[in-house]
Amino acid sequence: MKTTSLFACVTALLIILCSRASNGQLSPTFYAQSCPVALTIVRIAVLQAVAKEKRMAASLLRLHFHDCFVNGCDGSILLDDTSTFTGEKTAGPNANSVRGYEVIDTIKSRLEAVCGGVVSCADIVTIAARDSVVLLGGPSWIVQLGRRDSTTASLSGANSNLPSPFSDLSTLISAFQAQGLSTKDMIALSGAHTIGQARCTTFRSRVFNDTNIDSAFATSVQANCPSNGGDGNLSPLDLVTPNFFDNTYYKNLRSQKGLLHSDQELFNGGSADGLVTTYSTNPITFFSDFAAAMVNMGNISPLTGTSGQVRTNCRKVN
Structure with a gap:
């Protein structure tokens, strides 16, 4: 099947799928009257950011994940931290790692100029994640909207809720179940690692100590991640197609x-092997399941109605 036909089939399926997946409190048309240009403004800004740096697509996707896993999306x-407030940016999984804050700032300032006090920062992050995936060739889905912004943050939640790159399978399953996500969601969402890069500190122990690793692959990665030093050196999570959203991540796992x-x-050799095999051979199934899982993740404990606020500056409460 040609790539364009594949994407067309997936998109048609996801329109049906995601329309049925609505949280009930959220709506894809939430800004249709109050800020009809909202999605266009976000899409253009993400396009500009990713055109400048391909890696930013993965960063914006990860930003959404790290937001939702701590007290919801x-x-x-x-x-930002203040003299009287400590947020989540300095948590272990986020410090010197999570990126894309300036892109969100840019989007927010453009939206405020057109629709002041209307579009929440939480929704901006959610839309930007979807648009980032699409820009690198991945699936699209209908984004549910209407989240409001928290006036608090949780450093302890960021340190405890976000799964570690050193986690085993049971720990990963538990971390996602704690957020109301299934094992299938976890395996599909892990496919986000088909794009982006990781720091040497997160994979050094694997490439030097793990036995379930291709020896030639380990050697090639060690060249940029020595046993000592180079902690901040980066390596693509998918060495084959690092800037294209596809199912190669799962093919890599099988190798x-x-x-x-x-x-x-x-x-x-665990319970996830079967679905990894399916995704490695069937990109349509992966795209469909990934999109559904992204909708599920975006529905984690949203603030709606009069809860929270719509921040005018995403870095501080009003």
Whole structure:
């Protein structure tokens, strides 16, 4: 099947799928009257950011994930520390790692100029994640909207809720179940690692110590991640097609070429092996399941109605 036909089939399926997946409190047309240009403004800004740096697509996708796993998709990760407030940015999984804050700032300032006080930072992060995936060739889905922004954040939640790159399979399953996500969601969402890069500190122990790793792959990665030093050196999570959203991540796992220990745990003789095999051979199924899982993740404990606020500056409460 030609790529364009594949994407067309997936998109048609996802329109049906995601329309049925509505949270009930959220709506894809939430800004249709109050800010009809909202999605266009976000899409253009993401396009500009990704055109400048391909890696930013993965960063914006990860930003959404790290937001939603701490007290829900409420924009709490965007809050800066102050003299009286400690947010989530300095948490272990986020510090010197999570990126894209400036892109969100740009989008917010453009939206405020047109629709002041209308579009939440939490929704901006959610839309930007979808648009980032699409820009690198991945599936699209209908984004549910209407989240409001938190006035608090949780450093402890960021340190405890976000799965580690050193996690085993059971720990990964538990971390996602704690957020109301299934094992299938977890395996599909892990496919986000088909794009983006990781720091040497997150995979050094794997490429030097793990036994379930292709030896040639380990050697090639060690060249940029020595046993000592180079902690901040980067390596693509998918060495084959690092800037294209596809199912190569799962093919890599079947060849024992997962970069992170937690990646390879998805194909290591456990309960996730079957679905990894399916995704490695059927990109349509992966795209469909990934999109559905993104909708599910975006529905984690949103603030709606009069809860929270719509921040005018995503870095601080009003």
